[in-house]
Amino acid sequence: GSTNMDINFMRFGETTASYDTSNKNTILDYMVEVQQLREEDRIVLYAGQNYSVTGIELRLSRHILKYLYIYYLPSGLFVVVSWVGFLIPPEVVPGRMAMLITLFLVLTNIFNIVTTNSPNVEGMTAIAAWMLVCIFFVFGALVGYAYLLWKKKKSCLKRKKTKKQSEEEGKLRQLRKEDYRSKVDDVFLVVFPMMFLVFNLIYWPMCLSSANG
Numbered sequence: 334g335s336t337n338m339d340i341n342f343m344r345f346g347e348t349t350a351s352y353d354t355s356n357k358n359t360i361l362d363y364m365v366e367v368q369q370l371r372e373e374d375r376i377v378l379y380a381g382q383n384y385s386v387t388g389i390e391l392r393l394s395r396h397i398l399k400y401l402y403i404y405y406l407p408s409g410l411f412v413v414v415s416w417v418g419f420l421i422p423p424e425v426v427p428g429r430m431a432m433l434i435t436l437f438l439v440l441t442n443i444f445n446i447v448t449t450n451s452p453n454v455e456g457m458t459a460i461a462a463w464m465l466v467c468i469f470f471v472f473g474a475l476v477g478y479a480y481l482l483w484k485k486k487k488s489c490l491k492r493k494k495t496k497k498q499s500e501e502e503g504k505l506r507q508l509r510k511e512d513y514r515s516k517v518d519d520v521f522l523v524v525f526p527m528m529f530l531v532f533n534l535i536y537w538p539m540c541l542s543s544a545n546g
Contacts, residue, residue: 366392404460408443408467411436412529415474419522423481423514433475440468459540466532470525477521481514 368390377384415436421429444464451458457465488510 364394404447408440408464411440412467412470415471416525418474419518429478437471440471470529
């Protein structure tokens, strides 16, 4: 409630409000805290007039633990599992491709659930940013494998155009190509975890600092 009478002449009678936390609604994603208005919030200057305000302040704190084990932990583990694909030989196309595509689709589905259940806000939420980065990491592993398949296909086409080689030369050439693909996977196996670690070192301090602020 409010009135334009001067605060020196208008005083609201205050009654103590209580809130029983045991009766809280478990469906809510927030912890509700009821507080009285601060002194600076009880006077509002608007259009050159003094308005006295009374009411209560509701402070909502999101339950973080729920999101950690429902969204953050599984999506992070899916990214780690995608790195196992770098240990699978590129020649095993069905196994490696099926694993990466399945992980990509699962993360996309989790991202859709997050965006559906999250409140409508301007910009991007912290959990949406996390999910997008996880999707990009799995997509990057998929693109890396597509690059190896493209190199393999290119070498096969080049082999058909070249003159007939001896059996020993063909085996040596094949071993060099397999060694190259293995080295590329080894590089990916080092680069991807390092990039994900750097992202976590930046992401979590920013989230904790904004939550405490």
